[in-house]
Amino acid sequence: MALAPALALPPAVSAQVPALPATVATAAHLTEVHQRLDTRAADHARDVALTLDACSGAVDQGLLDTLVRLRIPATLFVTQRWLRRHPDTVAWLQARAAQFEIENHGARHVPAVVGRSLYGMSGPASVEGVTQEVRGGRDAIVQALGSTPRWYRGAGARYDSVSLKAIEGQGLRVAGFSVNVDDGASLPAPRVAARLHRVQPGDILLAHLNHPSAGTGAGLAQALPELQRQGLRFVRLSDAAGVITLP
Numbered sequence: 001m002a003l004a005p006a007l008a009l010p011p012a013v014s015a016q017v018p019a020l021p022a023t024v025a026t027a028a029h030l031t032e033v034h035q036r037l038d039t040r041a042a043d044h045a046r047d048v049a050l051t052l053d054a055c056s057g058a059v060d061q062g063l064l065d066t067l068v069r070l071r072i073p074a075t076l077f078v079t080q081r082w083l084r085r086h087p088d089t090v091a092w093l094q095a096r097a098a099q100f101e102i103e104n105h106g107a108r109h110v111p112a113v114v115g116r117s118l119y120g121m122s123g124p125a126s127v128e129g130v131t132q133e134v135r136g137g138r139d140a141i142v143q144a145l146g147s148t149p150r151w152y153r154g155a156g157a158r159y160d161s162v163s164l165k166a167i168e169g170q171g172l173r174v175a176g177f178s179v180n181v182d183d184g185a186s187l188p189a190p191r192v193a194a195r196l197h198r199v200q201p202g203d204i205l206l207a208h209l210n211h212p213s214a215g216t217g218a219g220l221a222q223a224l225p226e227l228q229r230q231g232l233r234f235v236r237l238s239d240a241a242g243v244i245t246l247p
């Protein structure tokens, strides 16, 4: 099924496409949504988006401080569970709303795969469970931060078709990515940095905000200044010219 209106890309843009070639339907009929930013306009030609998932667990404050120091905006995907656990961080983020936009990563980090599991996480028994997960995440953000999310990224970032329909039926767009920066916060800093050194204009980066002991924060701190020196311009998803779902 179509996730969102896929833009017809001119050949020049198609030729730039990328490390992750396309949105992938896996063997188990799950979809991993791959997207890039629209870089066709001159003033968006160097855009890159950093997205950070806060699934549950802790806060990588060192990573957030790095982004503040480098003035790099980001789009954070947070769960209800994470928001409730970290009221001080919620207040910190509220004071920096122009730099960090907050989007929906669900209520309890339940993957959008009905009747099966994903990376060891059990999906709900029915699609109503997906709807509850999406609604719970949205309501938590509205309540804690006063903003209404427009994007949804499910736990594990893969989806079955009935769940995709349920998410879109709530007026949310599924947020994909083009560069998996930290493999679920499992990579050491040098490997995180190595993946970042391959970033191109238009990439949407996926990393994690909830594992301060992982290599994610140090890898980003090492590589982000170099990307800035290359003239890449970090934007929040809402500040991009558009987000294109790859076919």
Ligand SMILES: [Zn+2]
Pocket (backbone or CB within 6 Å): 053, 054, 055, 105, 109, 154, 155, 156
């Ligand atoms: Zn997650």
